[in-house]
Amino acid sequence: MSGPLLKLEGVEKSFGTKQVLRGVDLDVAPGQSLVVIGGSGSGKSVMLKNALGLMTPDKGKIFFDGEDVTKATGKAREKMRARIGMLFQSGALFDSLTVWENVAFRLINAEGTKRKDAKERAIATLKKVRLGSDVANLYPAEISGGMQKRVSLARSIISEPDLIFFDEPTTGLDPITADAINDLIVEMVRGLGAAAVSITHDMASARKIADEIAMLFEGKIIWRGPASAVYDSGNAYVDQFVNGRAEGPIQPAI
């Protein structure tokens, strides 16, 4: 395949009078790991929800593997989602299901896999994220935040997707656990050969998991380049953000 796996073209999204996305252009090649950085309220999560089809853009187009999926519904939407994994910021594990049922959710409910086979695959996937089979029968409320992130990561990779979205994967974790999650993300994405789009404002995480970094500011991508160039971007906005300075062209969100 030669073209990008995911492409956003001039995507705009408003809520009432507040325009959050003002024409986002972005593409991700197969196997590429792109991290989108940006401050709180810059529209990162809204961009991701539009790309996933959880929201419909007001203007612009979204292409997945060359197909226009901007307003896809029903089978077309399911076909796209079957090739996508998603790790939510909060983990978003289902409280009423055990750990293994969470991990195997897609297998049982969308792919029709038998529960016994699905459980075996779930336990094997939990092992990949360094969780033993002893947690398989626990409920999400019975495990730590870091373990919940690992379970969520296992759920996002079990169907071996072509593209994985990571929404603030290290938020709320201590630095050591966050680093372990970053390592796992890199290992899983490379192991699957999948493309990844991560949104974060954690620069340590961005440097570790990105091939390329893009910065979203006031609803537009204002810079994109290799991860190694992010501290030498020549862009005043990027410089201020990556160095975490209160002074500069970006006004703190307080």
Place this chain on the structure above:
Amino acid sequence: MANPFQFVGRITLGLFAEIGRLAVFAGRVKGAAFTPRWYGGEILRQMVRIGFYSLPVVGLSAVFIGAALALNIYEGGSRYGAEQFVPNIVVLGISRELGAVITGLMLAGRVSAGIAAEIGAMRVTEQIDALETLSASRYRYLYAPRFLAAVFTLPLLVVAANIIGVMGGWLVSVYGLGFDSTVYLRNTIDFVTRDDILVGLIKAVLFGAIIAIMGCYQGDRSQAGATGVGRAATLSMVGAAVLVLAFNYVLSTLFVEIGL
């Protein structure tokens, strides 16, 4: 100063918009409930939660309502020397009206608000977004099982409420008002008709649908935060209770008109 016509117009338009949204939502839930695919495990789990776990509250409410009803009918009937009609009027009132209404109101509080709070919490913790990304429709996986469970278990609960309510009246009449137990039960069984029971059961099916849809609708629209989830639970409970009472009146009128 705000123009009163504008104010009334805004309220009216808002009301119609809300009714429209609710109707579209109810149509989607009904569509998901009566077409494949069905999640059998979820439906069973919800039947236990909505039906079985509601039995104590429905039973307790019914026994006290039946008892109070018998006392009041005895008091009113004694003014005309018509005390002997207590068993007849108790069974008529409970099977045609009170059994279904008590069950509906109790479940508006216990079940509808519970559904709204649960789904609202799932909405704000991104679990509903996660469902969609895992190729599971929230209408099929979350809402249809609750709808089907409520529609199928409410009639069973109403049957239980009818029996327990009548027994509440029997307890007071036999042990407090001096009725003969055998005569009381014989009068009850001889007087109640199949149509009286059917009226309560038809109402129960509609109340089940109202309770589940209001809970799911308010939960689905829940705003972020504890306040948003709390508001969803309150709105669902109030909305379901008012609709149960309103549709009870509409159905009672209709049944009287058609002679059921």
